[in-house]
Structure formats: structure tokens, C-alpha cells
Amino acid sequence: xxxxxxxxxxxxxxxxxxxxxxxxxxxxxxxxxxxxxxxxxxxxxxxxxxxxxxxxxxxxxxxxxxxxxxxxxxxxxxxxxxxxxxxxxxxxxxxxxxxxxxxxxxxxxxxxxxxxxxxxxxxxxxxxxxxxxxxxxxxxxxxxxxxxxxxxxxxxxxxxxxxxxxxxxxxxxxxxxxxxxxxxxxxxxxxxxxxxxxxxxxxxxxxxxxxxxxxxxxxxxxxxxxxxxxxxxxxxxxxxxxxxxxxxxxxxxxxxxxxxxxxxxxxxxxxxxxxxxxxxxxxxxxxxxxxxxxxxxxxxxxxxxxxxxxxxxxxxxxxxxxxxxxxxxxxxxxxxxxxxxxxxxxxxxxxxxxxxxxxxxxxxxxxxxxxxxxxxxxxxxxxxxxxxxxxxxxxxxxxxxxxxxxxxxxxxxxxxxxxxxxxxxxxxxxxxxxxxxxxxxxxxxxxxxxxxxxxxxxxxxxxxxxxxxxxxxxxxxxxxxxxxxxxxxxxxxxxxxxxxxxxxxxxxxxxxxxxxxxxxxxxxxxxxxxxxxxxxxxxxxxxxxxxxxxxxxxxxxxxxxxxxxxxxxxxxxxxxxxxxxx
RNA sequence: CGGGGUGUGGCGUAGUUGGCAACGCACGUGCUUUGGGAGCACGAGAUCGUCGGUUCGAGUCCGACCACCCCGACCA
Numbered sequence: 001x002x003x004x005x006x007x008x009x010x011x012x013x014x015x016x017x018x019x020x021x022x023x024x025x026x027x028x029x030x031x032x033x034x035x036x037x038x039x040x041x042x043x044x045x046x047x048x049x050x051x052x053x054x055x056x057x058x059x060x061x062x063x064x065x066x067x068x069x070x071x072x073x074x075x076x077x078x079x080x081x082x083x084x085x086x087x088x089x090x091x092x093x094x095x096x097x098x099x100x101x102x103x104x105x106x107x108x109x110x111x112x113x114x115x116x117x118x119x120x121x122x123x124x125x126x127x128x129x130x131x132x133x134x135x136x137x138x139x140x141x142x143x144x145x146x147x148x149x150x151x152x153x154x155x156x157x158x159x160x161x162x163x164x165x166x167x168x169x170x171x172x173x174x175x176x177x178x179x180x181x182x183x184x185x186x187x188x189x190x191x192x193x194x195x196x197x198x199x200x201x202x203x204x205x206x207x208x209x210x211x212x213x214x215x216x217x218x219x220x221x222x223x224x225x226x227x228x229x230x231x232x233x234x235x236x237x238x239x240x241x242x243x244x245x246x247x248x249x250x251x252x253x254x255x256x257x258x259x260x261x262x263x264x265x266x267x268x269x270x271x272x273x274x275x276x277x278x279x280x281x282x283x284x285x286x287x288x289x290x291x292x293x294x295x296x297x298x299x300x301x302x303x304x305x306x307x308x309x310x311x312x313x314x315x316x317x318x319x320x321x322x323x324x325x326x327x328x329x330x331x332x333x334x335x336x337x338x339x340x341x342x343x344x345x346x347x348x349x350x351x352x353x354x355x356x357x358x359x360x361x362x363x364x365x366x367x368x369x370x371x372x373x374x375x376x377x378x379x380x381x382x383x384x385x386x387x388x389x390x391x392x393x394x395x396x397x398x399x400x401x402x403x404x405x406x407x408x409x410x411x412x413x414x415x416x417x418x419x420x421x422x423x424x425x426x427x428x429x430x431x432x433x434x435x436x437x438x439x440x441x442x443x444x445x446x447x448x449x450x451x452x453x454x455x456x457x458x459x460x461x462x463x464x465x466x467x468x469x470x471x472x473x474x475x476x477x478x479x480x481x482x483x484x485x486x487x488x489x490x491x492x493x494x495x496x497x498x499x500x501x502x503x504x505x506x507x508x509x510x511x512x513x514x515x516x517x518x519x520x521x522x523x524x525x526x527x528x529x530x531x532x533x534x535x536x537x538x539x540x541x542x543x544x545x546x547x548x549x550x551x552x553x554x555x556x557x558x559x560x561x562x563x564x565x566x567x568x569x570x571x572x573x574x575x576x577x578x579x580x581x582x
Numbered sequence: 583c584g585g586g587g588u589g590u591g592g593c594g595u596a597g598u599u600g601g602c603a604a605c606g607c608a609c610g611u612g613c614u615u616u617g618g619g620a621g622c623a624c625g626a627g628a629u630c631g632u633c634g635g636u637u638c639g640a641g642u643c644c645g646a647c648c649a650c651c652c653c654g655a656c657c658a
Binding site for chain 2: 009012013014015016017019034036037090091092108109138140142143144146151152155156157158159209218219302303314315316317405406407408409441442443444445446447475477478480481511512513514515516517518519520531533534535536543
């Protein structure tokens, strides 16, 4: 490909308002352009990287027996009503009407359609197990797009679906996908951590997320370096040491003026924060007021809380009016004497005697509050965030917290979607059984961005060979003055064109100064930079620079042709850096 | 949706008490230059986010709206 005709443009300056390296570099180097918030065009360079990532994913899916297919982007709403998700999912599912007034949706994922196809096509246990997958555009009207390709509203996802006779079969398929993911991310050059995770809108029985550690990651991971425990904080359950047992004391009201926070309250009463209980007030999508009670020194985890009350569309903070309407006082609130609210108590609070809690009266708290005696919880379950240093639930060593970007996930779905679609098969026993499903997603563009996050330097992108859009970047210096330079450059370019699609090289044939060409070559990030110039020819051929290591050597034209033809294997055989330095 | 911020040629920005919309880069033409973001000359390119208001006069002041970015609640 000749750079003079490539549909792209590099930016000399960093775009304003852009923070993450992958976002900044993909824009500056001309791989992507935004069209709207969370909506991007892939320019030719971006498309080629995207295709390579897709191909790696495809090969690993095929390796475990996945069958590639393609399902529609637009679905009749009835399909989503049948599974219950039409109403269970909030604004991120875009609903609209077709010309005949029928309700339609833009697909966020394809479990429903797979269920329908299974009901249509699978009759016998002999057809199972099997897995299908596709690469398809998803539209999710996210509340907030951010960070370039990391979090967008329109994106291509590889979503795979396993279909098994029973739970034991699902376990096997789930493990196959797990292994495929490990290989996929390894080939992409991504270091991932697999964490157990929340099942979210999938509503399955078990889920695991593959995370790339990144300070800008949107998830908080709870990791144990001692035993390898790894979980998303949304599901990490810490066994906090229970407070020392003591008999319940009589409840008494104390004046605590101006103590609307736990910190001020604990200081005022001269007690540790762990001897207090605090209340958080949230409202579920169906309008229920949820009062969450956790120990004062801990934080409420909203995902755990939402799961505890079955709030499928999430929770929003309650207003002062809503809290007061339920008989509670913001800043001094507790479930004591409250009404019309769902009370969720963290299990640690339930085991902690004689806490200080709000008296639902401005400037007053109760001492010696005991769950069960002073108020009756509706749900008692873990709803708090793990903290750095908390004991690992497996081995007890202190855990660490890290941020991660989710690059893939695997879900055990069970029979939710096959039940909704009536997808059954006739078993060996002559009876009908529901097909047991699993669901497995990888966001392609997000993986491209994560590769850049992990493979760049101050000069630009440094593509791993397996995902680079071109095998090499050819810089010709003085080609318009020196016919020999032009000849050699043209010849190398032609060798690449003839060697196959992924062996093409990017040929900078522009009439630009050397500085501009080198700077752009480093910004664009091909693994090899080939320089042809009167100087390199005098030195014996072509200067070969390894973008990652900076090692530079002059090789004969024939050797470079072999490099271009040979792929990464042949490139590795070349003793890069062993030749004369220039 | 809550909080914060920004909207001025393609990109990055300046624009004072309201008074001809400016600079760098990029772009076009010509000449020179050619191993690390070249030089000179000429040139094209902006309804100052949108709508409304104040004013003799608005990029600038006021109001509303919109878009985008960043921080929170959701997900690949």
C-alpha cells in the first residue's frame, strides 16, 4: 500500500480532550475517526487491525468446534418480550417501530435468536453438543461512552453460544471457551486475568470475565497474590472477622448534632467507625425504595445490592423526599420505625451487636441497635465492597485491588433462553429436555484498543506482529532523485503485494522530509521499519529497524525480500541487530 | 441522569474595556532543500456550536438549547 494514497491522516498535535493512550494514538495515527459519542469509523488502517484481531478470535473459535454464522441486527420486539428482557433492560436497549408500527429493537446480544433457531433446528440429542458464533454489530445506548474504542455504543462483538444436553455438557463447553480465550488473548499480546463475575442481564449461573489490568479500567478487581484468587469486586465476598460477641444492651437515643457522616459521628461519640451502621437509600427501577445497611467503615456495592433485591434495571439514589416519605431522616436514617421500604442488611451488620445507628430524627442517633430486635430486615446478605488488605476468602492473606478492562466474558446461561423459545431436544430416554446454553463474548474494537494500551511508547504504537495492519513500513528517502532507490523501493513493495494480503507492506512514497517519514513510521507502529536510501544502498542494502527494540541493521535486498515474504517466522530467523550498525 | 469542563478554518490555539477574526501546523502553486517534524514567495480555506435577546455594533454580554470531553451509576 502506498502511503500517498492511503485514506488517512496523521495529526501532528494531540487531539484536545483525549486522555487514554489508545484513544490518542489511534486518532493521531489515523486508524479511527469519531462520528458521534461512542460511534467510530474504522479507517483502512484500523479496519486491517480489526480484521486481524477478528481472525485470531475466529481461528480459536474454530479450533474448539465453533461454527461461524450471522444473525440479524434488528429484531422484532416480541423476541425480547418472550425472554422477559424487553422490560428488564433499561434505556441501553434501543426500541423503535417499523413502518407498520411493529415494535422492534436493535440487538444488544443474540441469546434470544439462538434460542429460536435451536427450537427450529435441533430435534435430537444426537445434534448436541454444538457451538455457534458470529461477529456482529451491537448497538448499546450506553449512559456514557468514553476512552475511544474502550467503551463505545456501537461495536462488533464476537458472541458465541454453546448448546448442550445437560449441565455437565455445559461445564465442558464452558471450559473449552475458557481455554480458547486464554489462547486468543495470548496471541493478541494481552496479559489477562480471569475473574469470577456478576451475571448481569444474562441471568446465568456462573460467569467469568477476562480482564486486562489498566489504571483506567472500569472494573475493580479483587486479587490475591498468595493463592491466585481473582474476582470482580461486584461478586468478591470477604469474610470480615465478626465483632466480639456481647449481650444486647438496651437501646438508647443520644443527641448527636451535626453528625451527618460516619466520620463525624464516630469522632463525636469517640467510637470506631466499625461500631456504627450506616444507611444508603436507593430506588429500584420498579419504584421500590431500598434501604441498605452496612457497617460504618464499609461501602455499599450497588451491584450486590441490586442483585439482593432483584433490581434488574439497576438502582438510582433516592431523593430526600422519597426517604422522608418512608419515615426516615437523611443523615440520621435507619430502618427503625421506617415503612414502605425494602430493608437489606449486610450480613456483617447482622452479626454485629450494639451498633450506633440513625434515630430518624434530626441530630439524633441510637446506641445499641441490634438487627432483629430493633428492626426486621427483608434480606440479609453480603452487600459491601471488598477493600485493599481485606482477608482473601480462600487463603486469608490480604487481597489487593486493581482496575481492569473487560476484554471478554464467558457465561453459563442454563435454560433461561431455551425455555423462553421452547428449545428442547428428544433425549436418549425418549423424553424432551431443554437445551442448556452458554454465552461467550469478546469485543473486537476494545481488544484493539487494549493492544495499543499494552503496546506503545512515547513515539507511537508498537504493534505485535500478529495484529499489525502491515508487515513492515518502508521508508524511501530521495526516491525522486535517485532512480536506484526508487527501483529498490518499488521492488520491495511489489514483493509484499505478491506475498499475500497480510504480507503487504506500507510504502511511504510521499515527497516528504526524512523526519516526517520516520516520525510517522514510528507513530503508525509497524513492527519493522525498512529504510531505503542512497546511504543504505551504499552500505549494502536496506536498513531494517525493529520498532519494539530499536535495533537497527543493514541487510541485503535479498534478505529483506525474504523477511517480507516469510512472515514472523522468517523475520525471527534474521539475526536482527547482528549486522553493522549505521 | 447527577457533577465538572470545552465549543473560533482540517488539527492545536489566541482573541484585551463589545469596534475589520488572528497565529502555528496541515492544504494548493512555484523555486530551493533531502537520514529525524526544511526554507522562501504567492494562495485557498471560518455564518466564531445553534437559536433568541441586549446594543448603532456581539466571537466577546444575557438566556435557552445542542454537541463533545472528563468524573460517577451499566457492559464486550
